[in-house]
Amino acid sequence: MDLMNNLALGFGVAFTVQNLFLCFIGCMIGTLVGVLPGVGPVATIAMLLPITFGLDPTGALIMLAGIYYGAQYGGSTTAILVNIPGEATSVVTTLDGHQMAKQGRAGAALGIAALGSFFAGCVATVFIAAMGKPLTKLAQLFGPAEYFSLMVMGLVFSTVLARGSIFKALLMVFLGLLLATVGTDLETGQERMTLGIQQLSDGVDFAPLAMGIFGFAEIIRNLESPEARDVVRGKIGKLMPSWAEIKQSTPPVLRGTFIGGLLGILPGNGAVLGPFASYTIEKKIAKDSSRFGKGAIEGVAGPEAANNAGAQTAFIPLLTLGIPPNAVMALMVGAMTIHGIIPGPQVMTKNPDLFWGMIASMWIGNAMLVIINLPLVGMWVKLLKVPYRLMFPAILIFCCIGIYSINNSVEDVYFTGFFALVGYVLIKLGFEPAPMLLGFVLGKLMEEKLRQALILSRGSFMTFVERPVSGVLLAIAVIMLVVALLPSINKKRDAVFQE
């Protein structure tokens, strides 16, 4: 069979001593930069590009890919332990993951995140190998109108992220959308609400916003109520999830893998929606949805699986279409061109050893990451025992350096401080930051796609309904909204099932 031959070729390439070593180095560096708030894979891969000049292209790309998915693993660690999402995709993990850490279940949260990610990574790798080519055809059905409808669907999800009032969560989504409009206008190049600050001309950056609103605001809140924080530190639970927890997490991981992997194929960075979608599904189908936001393990397992599956399938548009779906993939395009490989639909046929070698190395890399990460859980959990008076200055310096290094910009550091203040005010006022971040992330894409779609249709809104894929997505969004607004239906049904 073709697939088997190809995979054999791939494993032959990936299982050389050199490539195994490079894969391992990549995973290690990736885990490290993922854990460090702010630094992230983009800066790291950029720094390491010249070092790869001496390597052969396959080895170089295997290492760089390792950094990328290694950073996904590492990022969930920071999200769980200190409530700082390094990327949009780990926002969801903070919701229940950090709550679990606060309850002394950090070990279980980190363990299930690693295991869930590993499973998702394995499945996604096979998925890429078997279905990569046909699926790109599907992805090509997505034009601006389809993306817009997908984003609308995503916004409907956001209401489910709320732990408290849905109305206040909706208002936060709108605040996020509003923040996303800051910056240069897409069509005319006019500056919008930048207050004359040059750094705002490209809009508000995700990292300062997320780090300020989540990380720093959380620090100030912890300083405010030392009792809560010290009670937490007293109890450090088991280092691994229990068998019951693993059983409980299995269906969410399966669903998360599927949904995340599917969204990851979209060349327009669909992977960003994966964890949100997974969380929504888990919360909606849970018997007792009130556990979510208070340390429900499904709220970590599903989104983490979705995140990692999406991270892997995001290679599909890169490798089969030559279209990079996010900043890291754009950098991979750069890495490929530097090594004389032209990204595009021909990579698969012209450089089969690179294509299949990379896919095989992803599977190996995922296995390595579990081996690297599971023993680290014990160390991370011990870190929580560091007295808080030392912990928060350390978080502060890591965040400041990380933020600075993204754009080598002092202004970004100040923005982080400003958003820390905003985040603290929001907490004081009983708002939750997660829906706002979702609104912010989707807002940028949404306005872009809305306006592109309307220019293409010469101003006709019917384009969103007439195009079949777009129409279906909108219909799902409407149905979801109805379900969200009628929680009583759910409750009654559950009651019936229990009898």
Added chain:
Amino acid sequence: MKKIVLAAAFAALAAAPALAQTYPTKPITMIVPFAAGGPTDIIARIVAEPMSRTLGQTVIIENVAGAGGTTGITRGAGAAADGYTLMMGHMGTHGAAPALYPNLKYNPATDFAPVGVAAGTPIIIVGKKDHPANNLKEFIDWAKKQGDKSNHAHAGVGSVSHSTGILLNSIIGTKPTFIPYTGTGPALNDMMSGQVDYMTDQIVNLVGQINAGTVKAFAIATPARSPALPNLPTTREAGLDGYEVSAWNAVFAPKGTPADVVAKLEAALNAAIDDAGAKKRLDDLGAVAPAGAERGSAALQKLVESEVARWTPVLKAAMAASK
């Protein structure tokens, strides 16, 4: 011009003899005003490596992205003029920017000590794969006839693809509907699925798709054909005069950098372009190294002046029309 540079170098040599002999004594920072991974960033990283070897100090790349590259250049222009801060400017930051950014805080022609052109990447005109036109001539006729019914994609206001696209439209005299994207990737994606009709962009972004036949190339806007795409005619061959553009990338130092330091950097840059390893990498990108007469400080100064003069009227007119 050479004499003046020599005289200036001599004067600076006399004023600060110690500097020339010892420079560089610490790592040099080169600001790349774009995110890592783009064409300018890649070219900067390719030349920085051999430059480091020649100079005996590491040339560190610092990405300072924002506002079409003007954020990074603004910072570089204000840095100490000691030769330890350089910038990789390009056609946008030192050619198109004065027209696009009314509040630009630097003057491309007077606020820098030019070091030299590093490499240029040719511009290609492409259309969707089932585009009715099969060559540039048919394309021009088609574009004129379609007018605003045609969809012209670009990678964002201020991008190379935007400026070169506007210039193309003004030369062939058509007013299409612009579809703005936030990068070449998404624009190409919609072109591959047939939503938009045509665009212009740098060869490095397009060559993979052209070879795979997912987009249709009409012409390359350089005086000579590219070895990466030997079958693609130049614009002049295909009958379009006056559309020869290249997204050149060039190294600048802040104004006031001692002439002997600039001379040392210029020599290191030229050695880097001729370095076998770097040359191969640039060739693979489809990038074109500057010929002898296009190299060095004086040539770059002339290039900047002519580019500002070329882009300003075209872009100003187009920007005014869009508002």
Added chain:
Amino acid sequence: MTDTDTPAPERSSAGSYRLTEDIAAGLFLFFVSAFFIWKAWELPLGSLRAMGPGMLPMSISVILGVGGFLLALSAFVKGGNIITMPHVRGLFFILGGIVLFGLCIRSLGLVVAGPVSMIFASFATNEVRPTEAVIFACAMTAFCIILFKYALGLPIPVVAFI
């Protein structure tokens, strides 16, 4: 966010003039919206069919403002949790630490920015032990220099003043 360990917040009855969380929250959004409307005022709106740069900022601001107003109104009618005093000490020293880092990093380098910002921020809690904070800050800075500058190779200024 629910904090089970903190004492239950004081509640206000309906129609009371005491500031509840939701009244303040509504007013906050109302002012944010007003600010954005003011800033978006000069941007051309365009039409629904051909949107201008101002269309989305303006319409979202209006929705947000109306929402904020409704939130405050319903809170005034229904009552709610009384807002608690902000933790001024934490705010001051944490934000101060961030600003100090920003002020020092380019001009002086991480060697100064690290300890200065960390020591200053340490005072955000009354549990601070000055000697320990100084030693810890210096050790962490050394660690960060090795990690970020040498292990990861980031172009971060270490000693900018020489």
